[in-house]
Amino acid sequence: MTPDALESLIRNSARDVLRYFERRVAQPADAADCLSEVLLVLWRDRSRVPDDPLEARLWMFGIARTTLAAAGRRSGRRSAEVERLRALLEATPTDLPADSEGLAIDLREAIAGLPEAQREVVQMHHWEGLPLVDIAAVVGTSPSTVRSRYAAARASLAQALAPYGVDV
Amino acid sequence: MDDRMLTRLLDVSAPATTDVDEVDTAVSAVARATRPRSTRRTLTAIAAGGALVLATGTAAAAGPQLLTHLGWFAEASTTQVASDGTQCAQGFRVAATPEIPPSPEALTIARDALLATDLDSIDISGVLEWLEPDVAAAEVVEGEPWSPTAASVEGLALYIALSERVREAVAAEGFDPQSIQLDAATECDGPLTVPVAP
Numbered sequence: 001m002t003p004d005a006l007e008s009l010i011r012n013s014a015r016d017v018l019r020y021f022e023r024r025v026a027q028p029a030d031a032a033d034c035l036s037e038v039l040l041v042l043w044r045d046r047s048r049v050p051d052d053p054l055e056a057r058l059w060m061f062g063i064a065r066t067t068l069a070a071a072g073r074r075s076g077r078r079s080a081e082v083e084r085l086r087a088l089l090e091a092t093p094t095d096l097p098a099d100s101e102g103l104a105i106d107l108r109e110a111i112a113g114l115p116e117a118q119r120e121v122v123q124m125h126h127w128e129g130l131p132l133v134d135i136a137a138v139v140g141t142s143p144s145t146v147r148s149r150y151a152a153a154r155a156s157l158a159q160a161l162a163p164y165g166v167d168v
Numbered sequence: 169m170d171d172r173m174l175t176r177l178l179d180v181s182a183p184a185t186t187d188v189d190e191v192d193t194a195v196s197a198v199a200r201a202t203r204p205r206s207t208r209r210t211l212t213a214i215a216a217g218g219a220l221v222l223a224t225g226t227a228a229a230a231g232p233q234l235l236t237h238l239g240w241f242a243e244a245s246t247t248q249v250a251s252d253g254t255q256c257a258q259g260f261r262v263a264a265t266p267e268i269p270p271s272p273e274a275l276t277i278a279r280d281a282l283l284a285t286d287l288d289s290i291d292i293s294g295v296l297e298w299l300e301p302d303v304a305a306a307e308v309v310e311g312e313p314w315s316p317t318a319a320s321v322e323g324l325a326l327y328i329a330l331s332e333r334v335r336e337a338v339a340a341e342g343f344d345p346q347s348i349q350l351d352a353a354t355e356c357d358g359p360l361t362v363p364v365a366p
Contacts, residue, residue, distance in 0.1 A: 003203075007199075007203065014199055015191075015192060018185075022183070022186060023182055023183045032198070035198060036198055036202060039199060040202055043202060066339070070346075079201050084194050084197065085194040085198055088186065088188075088190055088191055088194050089186050092190075103177065104181055107178070108183070111178075111181060122178065126178040126179050127182035154174065157178070158174055161177070
């Protein structure tokens with residue numbers, strides 16, 4: 001991928017990747033480190049980034065997924081820019097959605113209790129808005145496997161939400 | 169509630185994120201700071217905080233025990249043809265990054281990956297293509313003019329390809345690839361001393 005195309009990819013997707021990390025890391029500031037890591041990998045592996053913009057975006061999420069596994073364990077020196085982003089993420093409160101707070105919390109806990117492979121599919125589909133076929137590309141498996149995981153996850157979640165009258 | 173209600177609930181279950189303009193600005197700044205602007209920055213990105221040293225040496229011959237003037241034995245080495253037509257040696261070893269001490273297992277995996285790689289047949293064409301803009305823009309490194317030759321650029325590409333391979337092997341076994349770095353020394357078309365900026 002050319003430097004200009006990679007810059008365009010980063011410009012269009014970096015904020016979404018930061019949100020991806022914000023929703024998953026234990027400490028909000030760690031999302032800044034994770035994003036920086038993804039960007040370094042993108043530049044380092046530029047020759048392997050797909051030329052197609054959609055495929056490149058999914059490739060970027062794939063890097064993010066790998067990076068997430070090591071989140072919070074890095075102790076290397078940070079640039080001033082990353083420190084600034086960390087400070088912003090730490091200082092800015094993120095409120096829960098105003099509606100259905102109790103249900104939202106219980107649902108999030110139910111999602112957290114899913115097997116990892118199912119949880120990942122549910123989160124990427126509903127939190128990042130990725131179609132199931134794109135999630136298959138990100139996690140490196142077949143679309144049918146992702147569909148099966150998603151169906152199983154929905155069944156489990158519906159069961160967990162039965163007390164709220166969710167009947168699927 | 170029905171299936172559509174579950175979908176709607178899942179859609180709004182995402183934890184809130186920091187959606188303020190200042191974050192957009194800060195993200196752009198991180199993106200700008202991350203982009204390599206020269207070969208030196210490229211090497212910084214590759215080393216990801218490690219203390220990469222790519223230096224000229226005076227070894228008489230390439231071999232498994234190539235001793236560089238840096239004072240260490242290469243764990244793997246190869247020969248190239250320098251621009252004056254003579255044979256020259258390039259050696260590599262696996263090392264720990266000072267910031268993220270690796271586990272002994274990660275070091276072993278990295279060394280195994282390095283030793284299992286045929287340095288004479290590893291594909292560096294993609295890396296050469298990737299380096300092209302940086303080579304064209306090469307200006308001054310550490311106050312010394314760098315005039316890239318085919319041998320020095322190929323040596324750099326070999327270093328990058330090997331680093332990727334070693335780190336991929338470490339990551340594939342579940343260890344942090346940033347805990348490993350590859351040191352390199354070359355006697356091909358120096359001086360090419362590139363201490364990585366912090």
